Amino acid sequence: MIYKQMNSVRLDGTSIDVKRQELRAYFHQSFDLFESLFELLRSDEVYYRQSEPTRHPMIFYYGHTAIFYINKLVASGALKDRINPHFEQLFAVGVDEMIWDVSSDSLKWPSVEEVREYRSKVRTLVDEIIGTMTMSLPITQSDPFWAIWMGIEHERIHIETSSVLHRQMPIEYVQPHEDFPVCAVWGDAPQNVMVTFCGGEIIMGKGSEDHGLYGWDNEYGYVRENVASFEASKYLVSNGEFMEFVLDGGYEQPLWWDDEGLRFLEIRGAKHPPFWIPQKDGTYRFRTLAEEIDMPLNWPVEVNALEAEAFCRWKSARDMKTYRLPTEGEWRMMVREGDMEGEVFDDSRANINLSHFASSVPIDTFAHGELYDVVGNVWQWTQSQMAPYDGFFTHPWYEDFTEPTFDGKHNLIKGGSWISTGNEALLASRYAFRRHFIQHAGFRYVIGDGENETIKYARINEMWSGWKQRYG
Secondary structure, eight states: OOOOOOOOOOSOOSOHHHHHHHHHHHHHHHHHHHHHHHTTBSSGGGGGOOSSTTSOOHHHHHHHHHHHHHHHHHHHTSOOSOSOHHHHHHTTSOOSOOOTTOOOOOOOOOOHHHHHHHHHHHHHHHHHHHHHSOOOSSOOTTSHHHHHHHHHHHHHHHHHHHHHHHHHSOGGGBOOOTTSOOOOOOOOOOOOOEEEEOOEEEEEEEETOOTTSOOOGGGOEEEEEEEOOEEEESSOOBHHHHHHHHHTTTTTOGGGOOHHHHHHHHHHOOOSOTTEEEOTTSOEEEEOSSOEEEOOTTSBOOOOHHHHHHHHHHHHHHHTSOOBOOOHHHHHHHHHHTTOOSSBOOTTSSSOTTSSOSSOOOTTSSEETTEEOSSSSSEEEEEEEOOOOBTOOOOTTOTTTTGGGTTSOEEEEESOOTTOOGGGGBTTOOEEEETTOOOSEEOOOEEESOOOHHHHHHHHHHHHHHHHHHHO
């Protein structure tokens, strides 16, 4: 069994030799964890299957994280000679979703064994660079070593996103693995209630400094936000709570869905959350990473932002209150009140960093102040769109990481999931996905003076217009 828990290696220190050892261990642990995840696939033939019609087959992602190290080392000037220029182009482009209704992939892929051999060469080369390249501390964003940190944290993102694709793969193509145990505790869902939070000032962003830990470009800069008082649900929305929406015909009633949501329903034909498996008797089973189990009603539901917002509209009409998703600032207020503001989330107090299970756990397991699961279990959708902090700048070695998400179509997710490691398990991290995207993500609802829908969609349209003018 591999060693799975390891926090981000700091950029500072007093000993070059110690830092090389720390970085080497972090690199190999990331590489091992990614490859262990792909052992969930039953055979090499499965690498060429698409679990998601708008994404490449799994062979692409298996090669992608390896070529990323080489391409970024070349961009940094630390590496002159490539290992395989064809691979380093073939596996470079196409990570994000293609058009929703794309249903085939016509690229010619190399054999799995060829990609395994390539990954082995990359591992050897990066290990050699870690051990021999001139190092000075602290590591800064212009240092070639930054490219190695970038490669490691990039691979950790794909550990998570590839696990989502594995989870979407037909069950006959995957197999359980000892490195990824599933929680065996589930039952009825606890009753959700609202918890009141007083308003206050929140400052977000890393400024222009690294503060000792690697960060993606969107984490830099600052924003100062005055958060008004609000109420938040004590628990994440559970499968049991969301079941009421499903059984009430929530997916069949257009009034709960906005235009983007209706398009999602039309294209996907969705009738229930993505990891629910309908049975002939009208009940549901549940898909974990590589198994089907009885429906865990007290685990958090996993839905996209469109489904979460539809639920909030339905619940608002039923309860005669206005529920919505929280903002990024409101989530940070919950983190503060839950005493989870350390730079690195404490995985002894949250289902994160693969420190407990390779699945969710009951939503009343980890208390953070008066709430549960402010951090961990599943990512939490916010109503905030990805936007730059004041002082944002794009890192020249990865120009397309964040800027394409400034389009009004990507909502921020916060808090991390059970498989979030490295940078994903840091307070400062900021990740965003398109609202129809499937992820290990759920939500909690709030009541407060946040944006109403008219203002929200006007701002989204403004952001989209600006993005189109810049990027065509």
